[in-house]
Amino acid sequence: MTIGGHLDALYRLPAYAFPGPGERMDGLPDADGFAWRITSDVYDAEEEWTDAFARFCAAVDTTRVRALIVGAWKEAYDTDPTPVIEALVAAKDRFPALRALFFGDIVGEECEISWINQTDVTPLLAAFPELEEFGVRGGSGLRFPALRHTGLRRLTLESGGLPAHVVRGVGAADLPALEHLDLWLGTPEYGGDSEAADLEGILSGARLPRLRHLALRNSEIQDAVAAAVASAPVVARLEVLDLSMGILTDEGVAALLGGQPLTHLKTLDLHHHYIREPLLERIRQTLEPAGVEVDLDRGDAEEDEEDDGTVWRYIAVGE
DSSP states (O other), rough: OOSSSSSSSETTTHHHHOOOOOSSOOOOOTTTTTTEOOOSSSOSSSOHHHHHHHHHHSSSOGGOOEEEEOOOTTTTTTTTOOOHHHHHHHHHGGGGOOOEEEOOOTTTOOGGGGGGGGOOHHHHHHHOOTTEEEEEOOBBOOOOOOOSSSSOOEEEEEEOOOHHHHHHHHHHHHTTTTTTTEEEOOGGGGOOOOOEEEEHHHOOOOOOTTTOOOEEEETTTTTHHHHHHOGGGGGGSSSSEESSSOOOOOHHHHHHTTTTTOOOEEEEEEOSSSOOHHHHHHHHHHGGGOOOOOOOOTTOOOOOOOSSOOOOOSSSSSS
């Protein structure tokens, strides 16, 4: 599966694409009523992203902008977005109302998720201490050294392969307001080299006192993640646990159900899985009577078996 559509909303605001070069600029909507997408083209761009951003700053009352969506930049498959980050940081004082930023709203036809080049994105968090939502797409070259941010409530890192040092950086970050954490761990083929032990800082919950929604998904090591979650201290305070989109099998589910009770959850999301019916029924019988909403949709999770008996299973979003 690939990502086929751009974000349609951010921070509960509908997305609005800022006009490209040569497009009409009259009739722009209210600055605070939309999540503004600023984008260039990946291939044969007529305009650099930084030039589009300069036009945006000249045309829109940036003091009222609450949400920004950074779309494609030129040659995202071969070029990291350092100039984009530098432009945003340089303009930080022009965006006092900014509360949400998604960095890399790039779809498959522009650049596959695992080809998107990233870099250290934490200067954006340092520049905007009032941010409440921050999302990044693409794991190649991504860095996320530990930091402190007291305003962030929602953090999303989407990738076909999230480097282990990024996972550890998130776990070591001091995020006292964070309520929603969503990590797409991915596969080693695309840089997702983390192991369950790398999740220790997250699963301890020590620096995440307000966390209520934890998603550790799209992972080739989903069974090991489930086993680690089974005894994780952070689980007791969760409302939503999401282990979807990965290679979750009977082994991981058995470990999860054999650990601490999950009946306090509002939602357990396991969609796109490789669980057989006896374990699916055990999940239903254990959690549904307690009022837990369980998503067991297998989706497009399919197995390929070689002549020698080797079975291949796939995460939901890889390349």
